[in-house]
Amino acid sequence: MPAIEATKLEREFKGGLRAVDGIDLAVAPGEVYAFLGPNGAGKTTTVRMLVTLLRPTGGEARVAGFDVARQPAEVRRRIGVALQEAALDLLMTGRELIELQATLHGIDPRSVRSRGDELLERVGLTEARDRRVGTYSGGMRRRLDLAMALIHEPQVLFLDEPTTGLDPVSRLTLWDEVRRLKGEGTTVFLTTQYLEEADQLADRLSIISAGKLVAEGTPGELKAQVGRPHLDITLSDGADPGDANRVLERFGELQPPGPDCHFSLRVGHGAADIAPVVRALDEAGLRVASLQVIEPSLDDVFVAKTGRHLEGASEQREAAADAAGSDGDR
Amino acid sequence: MATAEAAVPRVAVGRAAPGLAITVLALGRRALRNSLRRPQFLAPLIVFPSLMLAVNVGGLSRTTSLPGFPHVHGFLDFQLAAALVQSLMLGGVSAGIATALEIEGGFFDRLIAAPIPRVAIVLGRLLATGALAAGQVAYFLALGLTFGGHIEGGIAGVVLVLAIGVVAGVGFGGIGVMLALRARNASTVQGIFPIVFVVLFISDAFFPQNLLSSPADAVAAYNPLSYVADGMRNPIIASISATKVIDGLIAAAGIAVVAMALSVWALRGRLREE
Numbered sequence: 001m002p003a004i005e006a007t008k009l010e011r012e013f014k015g016g017l018r019a020v021d022g023i024d025l026a027v028a029p030g031e032v033y034a035f036l037g038p039n040g041a042g043k044t045t046t047v048r049m050l051v052t053l054l055r056p057t058g059g060e061a062r063v064a065g066f067d068v069a070r071q072p073a074e075v076r077r078r079i080g081v082a083l084q085e086a087a088l089d090l091l092m093t094g095r096e097l098i099e100l101q102a103t104l105h106g107i108d109p110r111s112v113r114s115r116g117d118e119l120l121e122r123v124g125l126t127e128a129r130d131r132r133v134g135t136y137s138g139g140m141r142r143r144l145d146l147a148m149a150l151i152h153e154p155q156v157l158f159l160d161e162p163t164t165g166l167d168p169v170s171r172l173t174l175w176d177e178v179r180r181l182k183g184e185g186t187t188v189f190l191t192t193q194y195l196e197e198a199d200q201l202a203d204r205l206s207i208i209s210a211g212k213l214v215a216e217g218t219p220g221e222l223k224a225q226v227g228r229p230h231l232d233i234t235l236s237d238g239a240d241p242g243d244a245n246r247v248l249e250r251f252g253e254l255q256p257p258g259p260d261c262h263f264s265l266r267v268g269h270g271a272a273d274i275a276p277v278v279r280a281l282d283e284a285g286l287r288v289a290s291l292q293v294i295e296p297s298l299d300d301v302f303v304a305k306t307g308r309h310l311e312g313a314s315e316q317r318e319a320a321a322d323a324a325g326s327d328g329d330r
Numbered sequence: 331m332a333t334a335e336a337a338v339p340r341v342a343v344g345r346a347a348p349g350l351a352i353t354v355l356a357l358g359r360r361a362l363r364n365s366l367r368r369p370q371f372l373a374p375l376i377v378f379p380s381l382m383l384a385v386n387v388g389g390l391s392r393t394t395s396l397p398g399f400p401h402v403h404g405f406l407d408f409q410l411a412a413a414l415v416q417s418l419m420l421g422g423v424s425a426g427i428a429t430a431l432e433i434e435g436g437f438f439d440r441l442i443a444a445p446i447p448r449v450a451i452v453l454g455r456l457l458a459t460g461a462l463a464a465g466q467v468a469y470f471l472a473l474g475l476t477f478g479g480h481i482e483g484g485i486a487g488v489v490l491v492l493a494i495g496v497v498a499g500v501g502f503g504g505i506g507v508m509l510a511l512r513a514r515n516a517s518t519v520q521g522i523f524p525i526v527f528v529v530l531f532i533s534d535a536f537f538p539q540n541l542l543s544s545p546a547d548a549v550a551a552y553n554p555l556s557y558v559a560d561g562m563r564n565p566i567i568a569s570i571s572a573t574k575v576i577d578g579l580i581a582a583a584g585i586a587v588v589a590m591a592l593s594v595w596a597l598r599g600r601l602r603e604e
Binding site: 051052053073076077079081083085087088089090091092096100101103104105106148 | 443
């Protein structure tokens, strides 16, 4: 039985705006599923329906085996929710908030304190637990939000844009926690507008645009749909382009050479092709100045499926390239 | 998160949801604590009615010698009930604004997404408003006694004033919560609520009904706030009159029941619209 299942799920608002338009999806237990799309695509509306905060106007959805419209109380007992822009009470301390959440989820009063402390420790907020949440940084608030969502050990965890607005360090910390939750067998439904986040965390993902799912699959499957990886190779000065052509065309589809002995070679596997290509060039007396594997990105997938780039995708690409710069060059 | 390698023990999922009483108590305690942590909300409940009391007592004390004015030790004794009702109504404004801020900030959604009886969200807020009302009543009675006022009904009178005050406070809180659930933003609640004060001024809270001009006297005769004010005033200015106190309690309870019903209706309406 899927942990989350939606069939022709729809939500139309007053005035005729159809924010979610017939979505079908199925998320397996223990899976991290990313829901990728730009602002206004329908991600949050979908999540709000799945967590029983919003009634669907069409179709149906089941979470943890229960219908979100007909059995909302059963659903609420089995899910954890961290909504967009951590909705916390800034006047309460971290400990007060998590203990309130424990009480609201029916945790045994004798266990409330210890359970809250365990989760605060888990998210690294032990020292800040007696401070008011209003004094917390954005990253700390997100971590507290996550801890609160986990208080009752939910079967399914919904994270609505959990890293939006966070600094890179806080973002990586949250990613680690999502990976850890996956390791513990929790199903995670994650909405994000960050391509890299979906790529890094998701077992499978879907792309939503204007309320409709336009693609679904593993990151690898989706990238494969839009093309194969290629190697960007620059040879040392003095290399004979003809010799290089003869060597490289044995490994894949070679694009016409660019200036400065620069070659683009479309290959079958990506990183796995690096070693044989470099070895062959070396044997032919051609020295490689730099080499980079260019994989099709989720942005390429997004463009192919929607006809436009995801907002901020170019900045995300540049940041990812900067981070990977030294590793990618050979 | 780096520190946390300790395994979090499994908690049985699918456990019974918490009961109404536990939830109301938890949410009420939280709401009361937050009210006390918001001096900007708490101060108006005390400061404005205290100033109004001082101004009225200072400027209108000779009105006690008007023919038809009830026998009182001083105008302060008479005005205490007016200050109390005013303060309690401001408590209702605070409850409404606090609820609206929770809606605006998203915390309300967190509560809605929890496996609790949803009516507890309203009842928890009203429990806090009632507790706060008890504090407001105690403050104004202490203030009155400090500045030479009397409580003719003694300890029993104090208890009765407290009882009427708490029930009325819950009622005003219910009106505030209902407005917040309908309006969904704090500024609208703040803007709408002063209209309620007009109703206070056409009651006999500030002046005896028999000394009001027409048509204010006729309106005051049917205004439930008149009965609430009279019910609280009676144990302060005279020996306890069962009729006045019971009328006050009934009026306060009527306001509370209607306001609670309206706020629960507003909550259901909001959830249905969602």
